[in-house]
Amino acid sequence: MIKRISIILVLSVFVLACNGIEKPKKPDNLISKDQMSDLLYDLYIINSAKGVNRNLLQSNGFNPENYILEKYNIDSTQFADSNTYYTFDTEEYSAIINKVKARLEKEKEIFEELQDKENDSIKKHKDSIRNLDRNRNLKTVKKLDSTVIGKKKIKRPVGIKDSLLQ
Template sequence: MIVKRLIIFFMLVLLMTACYQYEKPDKPKDLISKDKMVDVLIDVKLVASINTIDKEAIDKNNINAETYVFSKHNIDSLQFAQSNNYYSFYVKEYEEIYGRVKDSLEKLKDIYKDLEIKEEEEAKAKRKRDSIKAIEQIKDSLGIIKYQDSLKTNINIDSLSKTLLKNKLERVKLITPVSDTVFQSQ
């Protein structure tokens, strides 16, 4: 019976310590404002995504992501940790902060998606203009070649006909005409 009472007593003590509420953290003297905390968390998320996508470029350029974010916002890691701890105790405020972070990241994603679509459309239009220009150049060059060929053909035909006529005249052995100058001198 004593063992049962001891077990029940230890169970109650364990239950009470398990349900013990954490003490509310003291507000840090250099607490980061909610707006600035949103900006810091956005940058932390962006740097984390860059770190997962192109870690090699970050390592190659000796960039420390945490140091970059903290120096950009003029805060230190202790100030961030204390502010993050403080806001995380107040769940509703922390949800509000993360909701704003999520909305900002979604808006940023939409902006970049629109830019990507615009760049693709511009590239497509440029390719179309370039292909039209190339076709016009081909038409122009073909026209020049055709014109040059027609001139050469005409010249060739003329020289050929002259040669044929000369050969024909030599075979017939006609008398060569006397020029007008010879006639006038007599």
């Protein structure tokens, strides 16, 4: 009996707790969707750089989050309030995040194209250097062949003595 009462009590508390979630009110200084997507894009890029070059950023005293907030002329509470407002409505926030993803993928494609062009250029240079080395080696072999052909050794038959030496 006590188990049933405790289970019913826990379930009723759980159900009542879930109903108390209200949409946060719209902040007075809400960041626009476009600016929010730009801001999130920059944050993703900076956080990626921070993961790769953490020591470099720390040694220069660079705080990426403060830089982004200063760039967009907003403070951390304005960003937090706007982010909370947008994240509550999952469809709106998904649209913002999808815009950021599309921009990141576009930038990635551009970067990969540039990297492929650079790799092709490097490969062409390596191939031309390899061809130069081959040509040098062929010239050296030709010189060696021409010197050997010009100085053929004449063999004397075995057993025949030189008549002049007698």
